[in-house]
Amino acid sequence: MDERVFIKDGIRLDGRRFDELRPIKMEVGVLKRADGSCYMEMGDNKVIAAVYGPREVHPRHLQEVNRAIIRYRYNMASFSVEERRRPGPDRRSYELSKVSREALEPVILTSYFPKSVIDIFVEVLQADAGTRTAGINAASVALADAGIPMRSLVSSCAAGKVDGQIVLDPMKDEDNFGQADMPIAITPTGEITLLQMDGILTRDEFRQAMELAKKGCQEIYKIQRRVLIERYSQFEDLQDEGS
């Protein structure tokens, strides 16, 4: 039995209260060759998302006549975790690529671009639990940066259970030793596009976790929106100066 205590007097090991996200940093348009890109830090997670397209589909047989297909590749750098990770795809990265694609697909207006593909690459440079959620947040902003028409952004974070308490945005130790981890992704209008759960929660705890994760996503949405506005108002300023 693990004797470690993760919450003392309402304060978690990294100084957060139960309902606080880790510090977030986001930067838009960080890659010159991608059509859209975003770098994101969520606590000690560091991820970069690159979007290419819409562009021609290769191999051709994957083409859909009436819409664009979306491809999402989640990849963890071998140096991103404590114990060196063998490079290349594994079962976990296939799963995370699939659920992350499904988290974003509902908001992308794919019918505007028949027979084409939108490629999303997420590279995890440093991992500390919650990398799929950081990847989805960054990818959503990178899609907007690429000018892909979308119904809305998607925001993502997890809630978990540690020391019997429901907490927002578990970090690595809380995820490893906690009793549950529940990542979600959601649109600003409340459509849930990702819901996964590791561990066990009672109905009541599930409701609490959902409320907390939704609140976290609302905070993330504000940051996503702000960084995009900041990035594009720069160009407006430049245009004004030029005219």
Ligand code: CDP
């Ligand atoms: O990262 P996320 O929480 O979305 O996915 P996870 O499969 O629940 O992984 C939780 C954490 O375990 C990751 O963020 C990494 O910090 C760590 N991990 C690791 O150390 N080595 C791996 N091969 C995979 C994950």
